[in-house]
Every structure is written in C-alpha cells, then in structure tokens.
Amino acid sequence: MNRSRAVALPGRHGVGGSPWLWALAAVVPVGFLLAFFAWPVTALVARGFVDETGFTLRGVSDVLAAPRTWRIVRQTLTQAVAGTVMAVLLGVPGAYVLYRRRFPGRRILRAVVSVPFVLPTVVVGVAFRSLLTASGPLGWLGWEESLAAIVAALVFFNYSVVVRTVGALWSRLDPRAEDAARTLGASRLRVLATVTLPALAPAIASAAALTFLFCASAFGVVLVLGGASYGTIETEIWYQTTQLLDLPAAAALSILQLVIVAASLAVANATRARQERALSLSGHPVDAPLRRSDWPAVAVTAAVVLGLLLLPLLNLVARSFVTADGPGWGNYARLGRPTAQVTVSVWQALANSVVVALAATVLAVSLGLLVSYVLSRRPSSAAGQRVLRGLDAVFMLPLGVSAVTVGFGFLITLNRPPLDLRSSWVLIPIAQAMVALPLVVRTLLPTLRAIDPRLHEAAASLGAGPGRILRTIDAPLVLRGLGLAVGFAVSTSLGEFGATSFLARPDRPTLPVVIFMLIGRPGAENVGMAMAASVVLAVLTAGVMAVAEWIGPREVTWW
Amino acid sequence: MVVSGLEVTGAVVRYGARTAVDGVSLQVGPGEVVSLLGASGSGKSSLLRAVAGLEPLAGGTVSWVGQNLVEVPVHKRGFVMMFQDGQLFPHLSVAGNVGYALVDLDRRERDRRVAELLELVGLGGYGPRPITALSGGQAQRVALARSLAPRPRLLMLDEPLSALDAGLREHLVGVLAGILRVTGTPALYVTHDQDEAFAIADRVAVLDHGRLLQLDSPEALWRHPASREVAAFLGYRPFLTASQARALGWPAAPAGRLVAVGPLGLVEDPDGTVVPVRAVRPRRGTYEADVELPGGHLGRLRTASSPGEGAKVRLDPAGCALVGTGSA
Numbered sequence: 098m099n100r101s102r103a104v105a106l107p108g109r110h111g112v113g114g115s116p117w118l119w120a121l122a123a124v125v126p127v128g129f130l131l132a133f134f135a136w137p138v139t140a141l142v143a144r145g146f147v148d149e150t151g152f153t154l155r156g157v158s159d160v161l162a163a164p165r166t167w168r169i170v171r172q173t174l175t176q177a178v179a180g181t182v183m184a185v186l187l188g189v190p191g192a193y194v195l196y197r198r199r200f201p202g203r204r205i206l207r208a209v210v211s212v213p214f215v216l217p218t219v220v221v222g223v224a225f226r227s228l229l230t231a232s233g234p235l236g237w238l239g240w241e242e243s244l245a246a247i248v249a250a251l252v253f254f255n256y257s258v259v260v261r262t263v264g265a266l267w268s269r270l271d272p273r274a275e276d277a278a279r280t281l282g283a284s285r286l287r288v289l290a291t292v293t294l295p296a297l298a299p300a301i302a303s304a305a306a307l308t309f310l311f312c313a314s315a316f317g318v319v320l321v322l323g324g325a326s327y328g329t330i331e332t333e334i335w336y337q338t339t340q341l342l343d344l345p346a347a348a349a350l351s352i353l354q355l356v357i358v359a360a361s362l363a364v365a366n367a368t369r370a371r372q373e374r375a376l377s378l379s380g381h382p383v384d385a386p387l388r389r390s391d392w393p394a395v396a397v398t399a400a401v402v403l404g405l406l407l408l409p410l411l412n413l414v415a416r417s418f419v420t421a422d423g424p425g426w427g428n429y430a431r432l433g434r435p436t437a438q439v440t441v442s443v444w445q446a447l448a449n450s451v452v453v454a455l456a457a458t459v460l461a462v463s464l465g466l467l468v469s470y471v472l473s474r475r476p477s478s479a480a481g482q483r484v485l486r487g488l489d490a491v492f493m494l495p496l497g498v499s500a501v502t503v504g505f506g507f508l509i510t511l512n513r514p515p516l517d518l519r520s521s522w523v524l525i526p527i528a529q530a531m532v533a534l535p536l537v538v539r540t541l542l543p544t545l546r547a548i549d550p551r552l553h554e555a556a557a558s559l560g561a562g563p564g565r566i567l568r569t570i571d572a573p574l575v576l577r578g579l580g581l582a583v584g585f586a587v588s589t590s591l592g593e594f595g596a597t598s599f600l601a602r603p604d605r606p607t608l609p610v611v612i613f614m615l616i617g618r619p620g621a622e623n624v625g626m627a628m629a630a631s632v633v634l635a636v637l638t639a640g641v642m643a644v645a646e647w648i649g650p651r652e653v654t655w656w
Numbered sequence: 657m658v659v660s661g662l663e664v665t666g667a668v669v670r671y672g673a674r675t676a677v678d679g680v681s682l683q684v685g686p687g688e689v690v691s692l693l694g695a696s697g698s699g700k701s702s703l704l705r706a707v708a709g710l711e712p713l714a715g716g717t718v719s720w721v722g723q724n725l726v727e728v729p730v731h732k733r734g735f736v737m738m739f740q741d742g743q744l745f746p747h748l749s750v751a752g753n754v755g756y757a758l759v760d761l762d763r764r765e766r767d768r769r770v771a772e773l774l775e776l777v778g779l780g781g782y783g784p785r786p787i788t789a790l791s792g793g794q795a796q797r798v799a800l801a802r803s804l805a806p807r808p809r810l811l812m813l814d815e816p817l818s819a820l821d822a823g824l825r826e827h828l829v830g831v832l833a834g835i836l837r838v839t840g841t842p843a844l845y846v847t848h849d850q851d852e853a854f855a856i857a858d859r860v861a862v863l864d865h866g867r868l869l870q871l872d873s874p875e876a877l878w879r880h881p882a883s884r885e886v887a888a889f890l891g892y893r894p895f896l897t898a899s900q901a902r903a904l905g906w907p908a909a910p911a912g913r914l915v916a917v918g919p920l921g922l923v924e925d926p927d928g929t930v931v932p933v934r935a936v937r938p939r940r941g942t943y944e945a946d947v948e949l950p951g952g953h954l955g956r957l958r959t960a961s962s963p964g965e966g967a968k969v970r971l972d973p974a975g976c977a978l979v980g981t982g983s984a
Binding site: 549551552554555556557558559560561562565569570573574 | 708709710729730731732733734735736737739743745746747756757759802803805806812
C-alpha cells in the first residue's frame with residue numbers, strides 16, 4: 098500500500114485547476130512584495146553606493162572600516178547568540194512539560210506562555226525597564242542598560258517560539274522508541290541523549306534559527322533597554338538615518354543585516370524541510386500524567402513562567418498604578434488628555450492603532466491566503482517545485498529584513514510618481530502588512546498542506562470542478578486556521594514599531610509610537626502614563642490573541 | 657466495433673523514468689465487475705488512477721462507449737473513485753458527504769436519496785452524525801454510499817477494504833458484492849487479496865510489473881492459469897516437471913509443461929508414493945504437513961490426523977494445473 102501511495106502523490110493530474118490560474122494568484126502578492134518591499138529596500142541600499150559624483154564604494158567601505166560598525170555587529174551577534182542559546186535551553190524543558198505531560202491547567206499555562214510573543218516590543222521594553230531600573234524591584238541586579246537586560250527580554254519574547262515548535266514535534270513523537278531503548282537497558286538520561294533529543298533535533302534547530310532571526314533583528318526592545326551603550330545593527334540603522342542622516346552608512350549596515358538574515362533563513366529552511374519529513378513519520382499526540390521524575394523540567398519551567406514571563410508583566414501592571422499621590426487610577430485618568438509633548442491623547446492614538454491594524458490585517462490576510470494557496474500546491478514537475486520553494490523563501494524575507502529599512506525605504510521611494518503615498522496614512526498599514534505577512538502565511542500553510550490531496554481527488558471524481566473543490570473542500574477547512582492568522586496579523590500590527598516610527602505622522606501617531614515618546618520625556622508623570630498605556634496595549638494584543646486561539650485550531654507551528 | 661462500456665487500450669503510465677503501467681488493455685461491460693489483482697507495485701492502482709483521469713496517460717486510450725476520454729477532466733468523466741481510507745470530507749456530516757455529488761437535485765429530493773443510500777449500506781438514520789464518530793467499517797460504508805449517490809457509470813474502488821481487520825473485511829466484501837449486483841453498477845475493483853477479488857468480480861485481471869498477465873473469470877483463472885507467474889501469484893507451488901509428477905502418480909504429463917500443485921493438489925493415498933514429512937502445523941482442526949517431493953521440492957499436504965515421519969501421497973489432478981515452463 099505504501100508503494101502505491103508513494104507513486105500516487107507526484108501527479109495531481111486534472112483536479113487542481115490550470116497552472117495558469119495559480120500563476121495568476123501568485124502575481125498579486127508577488128507584485129505587492131516587489132512594490133512595497135523589494136523596491137523600497139533596494140532603493141535604500143542603492144543610496145549607499147551613490148554620491149554627488151555617481152557610483153562609489155567610499156561610503157560603504159568607510160562604514161566597514163569603522164571600529165564602531167564592528168562593535169555593533171559584535172554586539173548584535175552576541176545578544177542574538179546569547180538570546181537563542183538561553184531560549185533553547187529553557188524552552189526544551191518547557192516543551193516537555195507543556196506538550197508531553199498532562200496536568201490540570203495545562204491549556205491556561207500554554208496560553209500564558211504564548212502571550213509574550215505577540216506583545217508589542219515597546220511594551221516589553223517598558224516592562225523590563227521598570228523592573229530593572231535602579232528604583233525597580235530588581236534594581237539591585239545592576240542590569241539597567243546592560244546586555245543581560247536585553248538578553249532577558251529577548252528570551253521573554255522567544256521562549257514560546259521554542260516551546261511551541263519543539264512541543265508540536267515532541268507531542269507527536271512515538272513513545273515506543275523510548276520504551277524500546279529503556280527495555281534495552283538505557284537509563285532515562287541516556288534515552289534523552291540518544292533517542293529523544295536526536296529525534297527533536299530538526300525542531301530544535303529550526304526554532305533556534307527562527308529565534309536567532311528575531312533576536313538579530315530586534316529593534317524596539319533594544320532601543321528602550323540598551324540606552325546609549327548597547328545597540329544592534331537595527332538600532333544603528335535607525336540612529337544613522339534619523340539622527341545623523343548618513344544614508345551610505347545606513348545602507349552598508351542594511352547589507353550586513355541582509356547577509357545575517359539570509360544565512361539564518363537558509364538554515365531555518367533547510368532544517369524545516371527535514372522536520373517535515375520527520376513529522377510525516379509520527380502519529381497522534383501522545384502525553385502522560387506528570388511523574389515524580391519530571392521535577393527538574395517542572396522546576397525550570399516554573400521558574401521561567403513565574404520569574405521571566407509573569408514578573409515583568411505583573412510589575413508593569415503594579416507600577417502603572419503608582420502615582421505621585423500614592424496608588425490609584427491617576428495614570429489611566431491622564432490617558433484621555435493630550436500632553437504638551439504629544440499632541441494627541443493616548444485614547445486617540447489607540448483608536449489610530451486599531452484602525453491601522455484592521456486595515457493592515459485585511460491586507461495581510463488577503464495576501465496571505467493567496468500566497469498560502471499557491472505555496473500549498475504540489476506541482477509534479479521539478480521546475481514547478483523549484484519555483485514554489487523559491488517563492489516560499491521570498492515570502493519569509495520580510496520576517497528578517499529590518500523593519501526600519503522598510504519604513505525608511507518607504508519614505509524615500511513612495512514619495513513621487515508612480516506611487517506618491519507619503520502623505521497618505523495608507524503607508525502604515527501597508528508596511529505593517531508586510532511585517533505580518535510571513536506569520537500569516539506560516540499559520541495558514543500547515544492547515545492547507547494538511548489537506549490530503551486525495552480529498553481533492555475524491556471530490557473531483559464525484560463530479561466537482563476546481564472551483565467547487567476550492568469552495569466546498571478547501572475554504573471550510575482553511576477557515577479553522579484563519580482565526581489564528583487574523584489574531585497574529587492584528588496583534589503584530591498593533592505592536593509594530595520599527596517601520597511605523599518612520600511613517601506615522603506627528604498628528605496621527607499609533608500607540609507604540611506615543612509610548613516611546615512618553616518614556617523619552619523626563620518626569621514621573623510621563624513614565625506613569627507610559628506604563629498605563631503599555632498595560633492598555635498589552636491587554637488589547639493579548640486579548641486579541643486569546644480570542645484567536647480560542648476560535649482557531651489548538652496547535653499551530655510555523656516552522 | 658463500439659464497446660458498450662469502458663475500454664482501455666494499450667494504457668501506459670510513467671512516473672519519470674519508471675513505467676508503472678505498461679500497455680494494458682481491458683474492457684468492462686455493462687453491470688460487470690472487473691477486479692485488478694496484483695502485489696504492491698504491480699501498477700494496479702496507477703491503472704485505476706489513469707482510468708479516473710487522476711494520472712495522465714503516456715500512451716494508449718481510455719474510452720466509454722466509443723468516446724475517447726483522454727482529454728476529459730476527472731470531474732466530467734462520470735467515474736467515481738472510492739479510496740482505501742474513505743477520504744470522507746472531515747467538515748461535513750454523514751449526510752453532507754453522501755449528498756456531495758447530488759448538486760442537481762433540490763433539497764427534498766437530495767434528502768430522500770441520501771436516506772435511501774444510507775438504508776442501502778445499512779446505516780439508516782446516520783445522516784446527521786459527524787464522520788469523526790464513525791468506526792472504520794462504517795466510514796467505508798458511508799464512502800460507498802457517497803460514491804453510489806450520483807449513479808456513476810463506472811465505480812472505481814481502490815483497495816476499499818484493506819484498512820479493515822479480517823472479520824469485518826470478509827463481511828463487507830459480501831455487502832459490497834450484493835450492492836454492486838443490486839444497483840447494476842459496473843466496477844473496477846483494485847485489491848491485492850485474491851479471495852476478495854474472486855468473491856466480488858465477474859472477471860479478474862492479474863497484473864505484475866505494469867503488465868496484464870491474464871484476464872479471466874475466477875474459475876478459469878484458477879483452473880487454467882496462463883503462466884507460471886500467474887499460478888505462483890495465486891498460490892500454486894511447487895512446480896513439478898513431467899517426470900517428477902509421474903513419480904507422484906500423475907497420469908500423463910505432456911512434455912514441456914509443468915504441473916503446478918495447488919493448496920489441495922496433494923492428497924493422501926494408501927497406494928501413493930512414500931515421502932518424508934519435514935514439518936507439521938495444526939490448522940483449524942486438521943493438519944498441514946510439509947513433505948519432501950521428488951526433486952527436493954516441499955509440498956503441502958492436508959491430513960485429518962497428525963502424520964508420522966512419512967506419508968503416502970499422490971497428485972490430485974483436480975487440485976493441480978498445467979503451465980508453461982517459463983521462468984518465474
């Protein structure tokens with residue numbers, strides 16, 4: 098039977114509709130990506146090679162020769178490697194406890210763990226700052242404006258990436274391989290080292306590559322926590338363009354960033370292909386009640402959840418109620434008033450954010466559906482498969498390319514015909530949709546790819562044409578994954594800061610931009626308002642995700 | 657001459673450099689059930705998928721009552737495929753699945769037809785249930801009802817019972833055969849199990865390495881296998897030369913042919929040849945012994961009581977067949 102099934106897969110002759118139709122479906126998102134991602138980024142990078150006299154490598158070579166550049170690159174790599182290693186070391190035991198073991202409250206705990214990933218970077222920055230500042234509860238650590246603070250915040254964000262990716266595979270690992278090893282005389286530790294971890298290796302590697310990508314392109318959190326002494330390539334690009342207006346330097350840094358991103362994407366892609374093979378071998382989710390021998394993993398996970406995930410958030414909430422006249426709602430009451438420095442009130446900024454996020458979501462989800470449909474095809478020709486693999490990688494690019502680069506690229510390319518959109522607020526949702534698109538695609542694709550091609554064949558042999566198959570088989574099955582995709586799009590857009598900080602007009606800022614402005618101003622009142630506004634934004638994004646997870650499928654892994 | 661049903665002529669299916677189906681021709685007449693029998697990798701499923709239009713033909717034609725179907729897309733052929741694991745649509749109820757093909761009927765007509773089909777497969781009243789609540793056997797009955805709903809001009813069944821356990825399979829073969837007769841639906845039935853094929857088919861096509869070895873009624877196939885390969889696939893063994901067969905009491909084997917010994921081709925006979933017993937297995941109240949025949953071949957012997965170290969045997973022509981000497 099296996100043999101006949103293996104030969105049955107390659108040809109999907111006659112049930113999927115014409116290849117030209119799929120090419121047409123691909124043209125729209127590809128065109129969008131070219132206009133609103135490739136062009137602005139290329140234009141910005143190209144600026145680095147041009148001066149008054151024409152083409153030159155001077156600007157770029159100056160930057161590459163500067164010790165400051167290499168300090169920044171070193172810092173970027175250091176914090177990304179440290180963040181990745183810590184996230185993996187802490188995340189693997191977490192994946193075991195949350196996906197391989199059964200206990201009351203597991204679903205709530207899984208939800209708690211997945212909240213940080215969708216929190217706005219600015220909010221996380223504010224939360225960790227208020228925790229680690231000299232007067233904060235952990236001020237005695239002396240971590241203010243330190244590498245440790247940045248790494249802690251990066252682990253906070255990416256812990257759930259590791260837990261979900263590794264957990265999804267772990268929950269499907271056939272336990273009988275471990276049982277077999279035990280009956281052959283292997284100790285628990287030896288089974289873990291020789292059977293379990295090798296089987297999980299592809300998931301761990303792809304989670305690590307993805308985490309590295311997120312860490313290496315971190316912006317908001319580094320900007321808030323790093324102060325003057327710590328930066329990444331991303332914050333340096335921002336600094337060079339907005340503060341020094343040195344475009345050649347920014348362009349050279351963007352190229353460095355692209356090299357790092359392309360390398361980690363290549364690793365992620367290679368390991369993901371291996372994981373898809375591994376996953377196809379395994380069966381249904383398997384778990385067992387917690388045992389006494391699980392205590393090391395439980396202890397690590399409890400420490401992470403309480404100390405790293407909950408403490409900063411609870412501290413942020415508590416701090417938001419601290420005012421000059423004692424505890425109270427004062428900070429929240431002031432959110433309705435425009436301050437001297439910020440021309441709109443926090444509530445107005447929130448309304449702007451919601452409108453922009455909804456527009457960005459419509460865009461990202463529509464494009465994401467098209468992209469996912471195209472990527473879920475299984476063409477029989479080798480050329481078709483190569484094209485699809487290429488497309489797959491291309492649509493992941495915005496995940497790693499500096500959002501700052503995208504935002505600044507928008508400003509310099511979309512300010513003249515054929516596309517003069519600079520004065521239009523439409524730019525912001527477009528930029529945010531570009532940032533959210535990879536996550537939307539990663540959420541929808543597994544659902545679409547899980548649809549057995551023989552379901553299409555069964556429908557076709559019952560007389561359904563390509564249109565009816567799409568409407569009656571694909572659409573209802575995809576709807577399940579759509580809730581989660583919408584959730585990711587809304588929460589990513591609500592919290593987007595890197596590109597938005599360039600594009601938001603002073604009279605129509607989004608909430609993350611206002612929070613960043615507030616913490617940059619002196620005065621306890623501004624800090625208090627920033628805390629309260631952060632709590633509002635965090636509650637909103639976490640609430641959106643909670644609803645999305647509740648209506649969506651139980652588990653989705655992106656890689 | 658126009659064939660009144662399905663006609664496959666010289667069908668070739670290729671996957672890259674590998675040829676899965678190599679020039680197969682066959683016909684399925686009105687109301688006829690033809691089984692495609694073969695081991696895995698024999699090309700039987702590929703041939704079925706080519707008839708359905710799910711695989712492109714690299715050569716040959718598929719036609720229905722003289723109309724060439726090669727360019728007709730799957731959903732316009734009027735051939736319905738039933739898969740090994742049902743492939744029920746997970747988001748639809750039992751009734752939603754059964755009624756999937758009935759787009760041309762109005763709601764009342766459709767409900768009536770769905771109820772009628774569910775009665776037919778013995779699942780009356782199951783309509784509103786989700787398909788996740790069905791057992792494996794029930795799911796296959798629903799898949800059958802769904803496949804019969806549009807009154808297909810040809811039903812194609814791809815190992816529809818292979819995923820079920822033995823007892824259920826035996827029962828459902830009877831159910832399936834009965835329903836195909838009652839509805840008069842012509843069918844192509846792919847299986848690797850000859851008992852299943854013989855129970856359900858009017859004619860059986862034996863395939864090996866993409867080639868059609870023999871196409872005959874079950875009786876003719878069993879009595880007169882066309883070649884040593886077919887006989888071996890059906891379970892004939894060993895193959896004895898004329899002189900070896902004569903030593904076991906075979907009347908007069910024509911030279912140049914082999915005697916294929918069937919499962920019951922060797923019988924105890926007080927006047928028979930004495931052969932040594934090599935192994936004995938109890939089998940459902942009787943015994944099956946491996947005996948060493950002239951030439952060193954092992955033969956199977958059914959006995960009522962456990963044989964000793966030797967047995968007296970002869971060949972029973974009713975349980976044997978003659979085949980050519982072709983290698984296998």
